[in-house]
Amino acid sequence: MSSRPDPAVSPAAAHAVSVRQKLAYGVGAVATMLGKQAPKQFAFQVYNIELGLAPHLVGAVLFLARLWDAITDPWMGNFSDHFRSRWGRRRPFLLAGALLSGVGFALLWWFPLGWSELAYFAYFTVLAMVFYTALTLYAVPWYALGYELSRDYHQRTSVMAYAAFFGTLAQIGVAWLYWLMKQPMFDSAMEGAKWVGIGAAGVLTLSGLVTFVFVREPALPSPPPPSAGAPATRSTWHNTRQAFRNRPFLILTAIVTTILMCNSLVAGLMPYLNIYYVCGGDKTTAATFIGYNGTVTQLVGLIAVPAMNRYSARHGKIRTLRLAFLFAGMGSLSTWFLFVPAQPYLQLLCACLSGFGLTAIFMLCHAMIGDVCDLEELRHGTRREGLFGAVYGWAFKLGLALAFLTAGYLLLWTGFDATVGADQAPETLTSMRVLFAVIPVVGYAVSYWLTSRFDLTQERLQEIRAELERRENLG
Incomplete structure (x- = not known):
C-alpha cells in the first residue's frame, strides 16, 4: 500500500487535530500557567507583605530559581527530542x-512560623529551586508536544488557542490566591497560604495528568541518514547554537523576552498600588480588587482567543500580533488615569485592554514556534520542537530572572517601607x-518594531510546507 497522502484530502485536513486532543492538551496549560504565574505573584504577597521578608530578597530568590530554570530547559528539550519509550518521547x-x-509547589508555602529572615530566605531559595526543576520536567515536553501536534499553519494557532483558553482560566485562579488566604475560615493569613498552596498544587497535578493520559504523540518524520563521521545525536550546546542561527527564531525570542521582562519588572507593583494607593492600606479590600483585576484580565483574554484566532486566519499572525501590542500598550498607559482611590473599579477597564492584548500575544508567539521548526526541518532535515521550545524558554526565563532581581530593588528605589503600612510617602506612590x-509600553514598542524584521510570513511557510511534503512523498 502506498504511503503517499490521498490527493483528495486537503493539506489542512491531513494535519487536523481533533477537538478531543486539543482539549486534553489545553487542560495541561493549567499546570504550566499555575507553575509559572503563581510563585512570582504569590511570593511577594506571602513572603514580603505578610512575613516581612525584604522585597529584594524575594526578588533574589525568584532570580536564582528562574536562572536555574533557564539553564535546565535546553538540556530537557534536547533530551526529550531524542528520548524514546513505549509511551513516547514527551x-x-x-x-x-x-x-x-x-509536591514542590505545596512545599513552597508550608513553612513554620517564627523563623528568622535568613531562615525564610534559605527555605524559599531551596524549595524554589526544587519546584522549578520539577516544572521544567513537565513544561518543556508539554510545550514541545503542542508544537508538533500539527504541521498546518492555522491548526497550530488553533491548538495554542485551546492552551490559551485553559491557561487563562488558571490565571484567573492565581489572581484570587491572595484573597483566598485572607478568608476568615483560616486562623491566620499564613495558615491560609499553606492550605491554598495545597489546593493549587492538587489542581496543577491533576491538569498535567489529563494531558499525559489523553494526548497521543504524532508520528515523527523519518530523519535523514547521518553524514559520514557525524554523531547521531548532537550535544545540547551544539543544537542550542544552531537554534540561535535561525533568524526568525531569534527575532521571535527577542519579542517575547522583551515583553516579559518589561511586564515582570512592574507586575509586582500592582498589589502594592491597590493596597497602599487605591485602598489606603486595607489589605482585605485590596485583595478583592486584585482578584477582580486578574479575573477581568483573563475573562477578556478568553474573548480574545477565538477573536484573534479568526483574525489571524484571515490576516496572518504578524498583523494580528501588532494589533495585540496596541491593545496591551493602551492597557498599560491607561493605568495612570484609571488607578484612582475614589473610583477603584475603573482599573478594570485597564484590565480589559491588557487582557485582550496579552492573551493574543502569547498564543500567537507559541504557535509561531512550530512555524520556525518547519524552517529548521527544511534546512537541516530534523525537527527539534523540544529544543526550540526550551531555548525559547531559556531566553525569556533568563530575562525574567533579571527582571525579578531588579524588581525587588525597583521597589526599594521607590522608597517603599513595609513597616509604615498605609503611611507611604506620596513620592513613593507616584x-x-x-x-x-x-x-x-517600552516593551510593546520595541516588539512592534521587531515584527518588521520577521520574514517568516504565511506565504513563505506555505512554500516551506509544500517542499517538506514533496520530500516526504519522494521518501
Missing part, C-alpha cells in the same frame, strides 16, 4: 513532572504609578 516526562511539581504605566 509523555513520560509529563507524568513525572506533574507529580513532582505538585514613582510606582509612573513605572507601572510606562515600562511595559
Whole structure:
C-alpha cells in the first residue's frame, strides 16, 4: 500500500487535530500557567507583605530559581527530542513532572512560623529551586508536544488557542490566591497560604495528568541518514547554537523576552498600588480588587482567543500580533488615569485592554514556534520542537530572572517601607504609578518594531510546507 497522502484530502485536513486532543492538551496549560504565574505573584504577597521578608530578597530568590530554570530547559528539550519509550518521547516526562511539581509547589508555602529572615530566605531559595526543576520536567515536553501536534499553519494557532483558553482560566485562579488566604475560615493569613498552596498544587497535578493520559504523540518524520563521521545525536550546546542561527527564531525570542521582562519588572507593583494607593492600606479590600483585576484580565483574554484566532486566519499572525501590542500598550498607559482611590473599579477597564492584548500575544508567539521548526526541518532535515521550545524558554526565563532581581530593588528605589503600612510617602506612590504605566509600553514598542524584521510570513511557510511534503512523498 502506498504511503503517499490521498490527493483528495486537503493539506489542512491531513494535519487536523481533533477537538478531543486539543482539549486534553489545553487542560495541561493549567499546570504550566499555575507553575509559572503563581510563585512570582504569590511570593511577594506571602513572603514580603505578610512575613516581612525584604522585597529584594524575594526578588533574589525568584532570580536564582528562574536562572536555574533557564539553564535546565535546553538540556530537557534536547533530551526529550531524542528520548524514546513505549509511551513516547514527551509523555513520560509529563507524568513525572506533574507529580513532582505538585509536591514542590505545596512545599513552597508550608513553612513554620517564627523563623528568622535568613531562615525564610534559605527555605524559599531551596524549595524554589526544587519546584522549578520539577516544572521544567513537565513544561518543556508539554510545550514541545503542542508544537508538533500539527504541521498546518492555522491548526497550530488553533491548538495554542485551546492552551490559551485553559491557561487563562488558571490565571484567573492565581489572581484570587491572595484573597483566598485572607478568608476568615483560616486562623491566620499564613495558615491560609499553606492550605491554598495545597489546593493549587492538587489542581496543577491533576491538569498535567489529563494531558499525559489523553494526548497521543504524532508520528515523527523519518530523519535523514547521518553524514559520514557525524554523531547521531548532537550535544545540547551544539543544537542550542544552531537554534540561535535561525533568524526568525531569534527575532521571535527577542519579542517575547522583551515583553516579559518589561511586564515582570512592574507586575509586582500592582498589589502594592491597590493596597497602599487605591485602598489606603486595607489589605482585605485590596485583595478583592486584585482578584477582580486578574479575573477581568483573563475573562477578556478568553474573548480574545477565538477573536484573534479568526483574525489571524484571515490576516496572518504578524498583523494580528501588532494589533495585540496596541491593545496591551493602551492597557498599560491607561493605568495612570484609571488607578484612582475614589473610583477603584475603573482599573478594570485597564484590565480589559491588557487582557485582550496579552492573551493574543502569547498564543500567537507559541504557535509561531512550530512555524520556525518547519524552517529548521527544511534546512537541516530534523525537527527539534523540544529544543526550540526550551531555548525559547531559556531566553525569556533568563530575562525574567533579571527582571525579578531588579524588581525587588525597583521597589526599594521607590522608597517603599513595609513597616509604615498605609503611611507611604506620596513620592513613593507616584514613582510606582509612573513605572507601572510606562515600562511595559517600552516593551510593546520595541516588539512592534521587531515584527518588521520577521520574514517568516504565511506565504513563505506555505512554500516551506509544500517542499517538506514533496520530500516526504519522494521518501
